[in-house]
Amino acid sequence: MTDTNTGGDVRLTGISKTYGSFHAVRPLDLTVPQGSFFALLGASGCGKTTTLRMIAGLEDPTTGTVFLGDQDVTDLPPYKRPVNTVFQSYALFPHLDIYENIAFGLRRRGVRSVRKQVGEMLDLVQLGDKAKQKPHQLSGGQQQRVAVARALINHPRVLLLDEPLGALDLKLRRQMQLELKRIQTEVGITFIHVTHDQEEAMTMADQVAVMNGGRVEQLGAPADLYENPRTTFVANFLGTSNLIAAEVAEAGDSDLVVKAGGGTLRLPAARCPATARAGDRVLVGIRPEKISLTPAEDAASVPDGRNRVTGRIADSSFIGVSTQYVVNSPAGAELQVYEQNVDRRAGLVPGAEVVLHWDPVHTFGLDADQDIDAGVETVEAAS
Numbered sequence: 001m002t003d004t005n006t007g008g009d010v011r012l013t014g015i016s017k018t019y020g021s022f023h024a025v026r027p028l029d030l031t032v033p034q035g036s037f038f039a040l041l042g043a044s045g046c047g048k049t050t051t052l053r054m055i056a057g058l059e060d061p062t063t064g065t066v067f068l069g070d071q072d073v074t075d076l077p078p079y080k081r082p083v084n085t086v087f088q089s090y091a092l093f094p095h096l097d098i099y100e101n102i103a104f105g106l107r108r109r110g111v112r113s114v115r116k117q118v119g120e121m122l123d124l125v126q127l128g129d130k131a132k133q134k135p136h137q138l139s140g141g142q143q144q145r146v147a148v149a150r151a152l153i154n155h156p157r158v159l160l161l162d163e164p165l166g167a168l169d170l171k172l173r174r175q176m177q178l179e180l181k182r183i184q185t186e187v188g189i190t191f192i193h194v195t196h197d198q199e200e201a202m203t204m205a206d207q208v209a210v211m212n213g214g215r216v217e218q219l220g221a222p223a224d225l226y227e228n229p230r231t232t233f234v235a236n237f238l239g240t241s242n243l244i245a246a247e248v249a250e251a252g253d254s255d256l257v258v259k260a261g262g263g264t265l266r267l268p269a270a271r272c273p274a275t276a277r278a279g280d281r282v283l284v285g286i287r288p289e290k291i292s293l294t295p296a297e298d299a300a301s302v303p304d305g306r307n308r309v310t311g312r313i314a315d316s317s318f319i320g321v322s323t324q325y326v327v328n329s330p331a332g333a334e335l336q337v338y339e340q341n342v343d344r345r346a347g348l349v350p351g352a353e354v355v356l357h358w359d360p361v362h363t364f365g366l367d368a369d370q371d372i373d374a375g376v377e378t379v380e381a382a383s
């Protein structure tokens, strides 16, 4: 056993997987902190399941090493690795009751006194009253909780979850996200969760690795990824971003001033590519909920110091908690604006001329040498 642990519970070094000439996972280094809830997020085909299966030992890596704690497990078969996997299909034993489903792993290992541990697991997943029922008598969410209990009773070092909520309807999925997060916090072991659902990853995970085309495009805490995307793919895949093509007019130490849509916008230099110089092209990003709308006739009421662009409302959708506007502007077509429904805004109807304005600190800059729409279609395809 080599002592190469650097604080990670799971550490992948130079891990890759090719099928013939196809690169499913490009060489990747990844450290999953001990006790964290970690999500591998990406659209279908990005390589997230293959990465999970290499950790589980269900897939041999083409190159690289898998460490669990300080142990190199690359050449160990799945059953010798201290991990358990929960799949989308719960694969419970239909003829066994819930109690026996959960006890299965212990019984297989010859543990005779299972009552205390099974009782603890039933409590953990809040199914004590269902112990004597058969799987088909439970809802999908309850069955998935049994699958989690059945895996956790083996005390794995790491629990791997492969789209475990994929078969549930949206409302149940939301409940189970919170439930899984609670269970993880309670047991404190490392969970690695594979999902294509960005809201799911952000709700549950401490750390998210956003994968695209077999690579980890960006890794970080959900709020950090959301506020500071470094690529157009992450900006578009994680929530919605308005990306505006611009040219740098002045690159100061604290701020950049850029020209876009016939006007100027200001953004913090710390949130832009470090190399941006006057004359360079950049993409200016702003999230829809950061933008306010003011009817053009009231433009004088917009406070000084805010970034502003003009536009015309093309569409508005009332969705209860907020209203979502689509605004066409010289700065960009179909800009998205989300306003909370505190007061209904009578003048903001399709066709209305408006000023879009926001605090410059909420603006981020991205390298212009990327596809401005990366990640947009993949969200639609995945949902």
Ligand code: ATP
Residues within 6 Å of the ligand: 019, 022, 023, 024, 042, 043, 044, 045, 046, 047, 048, 049, 050, 051, 196
């Ligand atoms: P999904 O959510 O659809 O499962 P994913 O991001 O988990 O997508 P993977 O299952 O890891 O993606 O697959 C990554 C790529 O590798 C895909 O393009 C897939 O078609 C390909 N792939 C996976 N397994 C094999 C295999 N056994 N042989 C050939 N290609 C494969």
